[in-house]
Amino acid sequence: MRAFRPLNRSLRAAFILAFVGLVISGCKPASLPDATSPAAQLYVSRCGNCHVPYPPHEMTAAMWDTQVTMMETKIQAAGMRPLTSEERASILDYLKRNAGTE
Ligand code: HEC
Structure with missing residues (x-):
């Protein structure tokens, strides 16, 4: 059981990061066509x-x-x-x- 802890913790961190990333990208204004032109x-x-x-x-x-x-x-x-x-x-x-x- 103990051995799984670090894995669980990093998985949880990964989920939190993914969630925060989704929220942040969801709030960005719609990107423009050919944005880098x-x-x-x-x-x-x-x-x-x-x-x-x-x-x-x-x-x-x-x-x-x-x-x-x-x-x-x-x-x-x-x-x-x-x-x-x-x-x-x-x-x-x-x-x-x-x-x-x-
Ligand atoms: C000096 C500030 C300013 C700049 C720079 C500016 N705008 Fe605006 N724009 C406004 C304001 C204030 C409004 C709010 C609507 C109004 O007062 O007619 C607006 C509204 C708009 C709207 C919405 C109009 C509607 O009927 O919903 C569009 C589209 C728009 N601007 C396009 C542009 C474009 C394209 C440019 C670049 C050429 C530009 N704006 C640069 C101030 C600016």
Whole structure:
């Protein structure tokens, strides 16, 4: 019986770690498509500082056009650096490529 104790203890530790890991990963915001691509990172850095970056599939391509224009007003109102035309194009391209269809 004694010999099993260390095993039980490490098993219990493994279960606790697995459970904590599940809870933590379950609470993470949904990960973005192509999260490591330069366009996704630009999106997070320019569109994820006032709110979490919205998942691209939540809007259609046409809605993204409108949203980005509206957000440019917010960016300006907040006194943040405006999007350059390259940033705007790259972000919109990323959003539209991964946009929803309805
Ligand atoms: C200066 C802060 C700020 C930045 C930067 C910003 N947003 Fe927003 N965003 C807001 C606020 C505030 C709202 C809340 C809705 C409102 O007031 O219209 C919002 C709401 C949204 C919504 C939800 C609108 C809805 O109808 O539910 C989307 C989508 C969005 N932002 C996308 C973006 C995108 C894309 C970018 C990058 C181009 C961006 N945001 C950058 C402030 C910001």
